[in-house]
Amino acid sequence: MTSLAGINFHGIGTPQRDLEPGEGPYWLSLRQFHEVLDRIAAAPDPTRFTITFDDSNLSDHDIALPALVERGLRGRFFVLTGRIGQAGSLGTAHLRALSDAGMTIGSHGIRHVAWTGLDKAELARELQDSRTQLEDICGHPVTEAGIPFGLYDARVLRGLQAAGYTAAWSSDGGRFRQDAFLRPRTSLQGSMNSSDLDAILSGRMAPLRRLRRAVGMVRKRWTVIGP
Template sequence: MTTFAVHGIGRPRRALDPGEDERWITVEQFDALLDVVARGGAQLTFDDGNSSDVEIALPRLVDRGLYAEFFPLAGRVGERGYVDQDGLRQLVEAGMHVGSHGWDRHDWRLDSPFAVRRDLDEAPRLLEQLSGTPVRRYSLPEGRFDRRVLRHLRDAGATRVYANVGGARGVRAATLVRPRTEIRWDVNTRWAEAVSRRPRRWAGRWTPRSSW
């Protein structure tokens, strides 16, 4: 099954980081993506913990009876434009899964020992406290990892790890890691349907170039 990675939906409620706007889609694009997912062959995950996860995505998922996994940045929970504790609890109460995207947005391959503890120990612990549910699944920032990161994830008790397609060179056989395809600003229905029908595999990043 294809796993799509969604970031932000609609008008951002905060200033975006450089390049982050390429990962935001309109509400209309998201509704069309949900149509594709509802037909089967694909599932959704959400990174960063933007407020649109609860304000826009959650009610639409519930209305359609769809399940999704959400991976907030622990260090940004409660900040302007991000989900807060109430939002995390709403996700859990609606039957969604809350995992960890680490403490903040950076490449875990470059982590210092302190950052490793913060991303793989402190971040999931905080998210557990705020959401009221165990956190054992991870979404890798930028979808990148190496053998060192994989070892730390296993030591942290990870049960599932999502990475971007093309990001698993050298460790593609790792059963812990599942590939995802990132949704970007120019996603369209034909592309999403085509990707959802493809067999799950490690491949280059798909980048559509037309509108809905």
């Protein structure tokens, strides 16, 4: 089966809200964002790339949506329902516009918190209540989740499956199979240069890094970090 590459964005352009600590490096300029999309669109098979967005920033609608449509690309948008309607974040009309344009809407939880640190009841609320709210807004099932900060363990993965999700997107980097439940992505940063982007889009990864990634994913799948 063909392996796919997950390319993840956070914010684009000038933030319209106060950023959390450590969030700034993951914002790209408008030029950088368009360059990445142009390179994906020009690839021999653009469908080998899955384009995702985390954190439900307003730039998802105002910048990303028209850029994707112009290039005939599709994206997956993972939404923090606790931010819906807040300044600098997506509102219900934005979410419907994304959905109506053929984009996939998924959950990023309610708050921007690491799911590994939540107890059973808190985790269930983050996964189930966010999904229910998004389904009410968009009018169709929501079956995919973007894992906040890429932090997961065996308990989080079980919780996602129990809540009815069919795909969970991490931040492990590298490629994934289309039928996989856990799907790694590479989150782009504003400091990346053309060589970095070449490696990401080509799927190149040093053998030692590939081994460490594989071992790390296996360890997280089978251990429990949280309470």
